[in-house]
Amino acid sequence: MEKAREEVARLYGNRLRIRVCGICIENDEILMISHRGVGNTDTFWCPPGGGMQFEERTHEALRREFKEETGLEVEVGNLLFVNEFMQPPLHALELFFEVKITGGRLHLGTDPEMTEANQIIQEARWMSFEDVKRYPANEVHSLFKYCGSLADIYQLKGYLGTYEVNRSDRNIGHIVYS
Numbered sequence: 252m253e254k255a256r257e258e259v260a261r262l263y264g265n266r267l268r269i270r271v272c273g274i275c276i277e278n279d280e281i282l283m284i285s286h287r288g289v290g291n292t293d294t295f296w297c298p299p300g301g302g303m304q305f306e307e308r309t310h311e312a313l314r315r316e317f318k319e320e321t322g323l324e325v326e327v328g329n330l331l332f333v334n335e336f337m338q339p340p341l342h343a344l345e346l347f348f349e350v351k352i353t354g355g356r357l358h359l360g361t362d363p364e365m366t367e368a369n370q371i372i373q374e375a376r377w378m379s380f381e382d383v384k385r386y387p388a389n390e391v392h393s394l395f396k397y398c399g400s401l402a403d404i405y406q407l408k409g410y411l412g413t414y415e416v417n418r419s420d421r422n423i424g425h426i427v428y429s
Contacts, residue, residue, distance in 0.1 A: 254369050268343040271313040272300030273350035276401050280377035284320055288371045290338060290389055297392035313348055321375050324354035334394060335412030
């Protein structure tokens with residue numbers, strides 16, 4: 252785990268990143284990816300997505316990320332909300348879009364920026380809301396603390412993020428702007 256965490260910090264740490272993420276819900280389950288090397292445990296579940304490349308449009312980036320991580324081809328829909336992910340050394344603005352599967356077959360993909368020995372993607376699977384909530388809050392994306400069901404994700408609007416009153420406590424309060 253430590254090698255993966257070091258590689259994540261080397262590749263993505265101490266700089267602001269723009270990420271695109273896809274909310275894909277079918278049959279009351281959401282498509283999720285498990286990562287290692289993110290956070291303080293060896294498990295972090297979040298919807299598929301990743302960093303944009305220079306001169307790459309958001310929809311192109313999200314289609315590429317889905318293909319890399321899951322093997323699925325998707326159609327990108329509406330922008331749902333923006334999240335500010337801040338877990339030092341990581342800091343990202345995440346643009347969440349609705350997506351629909353148009354082709355491909357679900358399989359465990361890779362992160363092309365990571366070395367083969369330090370791949371951080373551990374698992375890709377469909378999860379019910381109850382499955383997601385079985386994990387400790389620090390092992391799933393923070394968007395789920397704003398929801399009581401998967402359907403509630405589509406009601407999230409605007410900016411989700413952390414308002415820091417005291418930098419020593421990064422979990423003081425959460426503000427949702429509509």
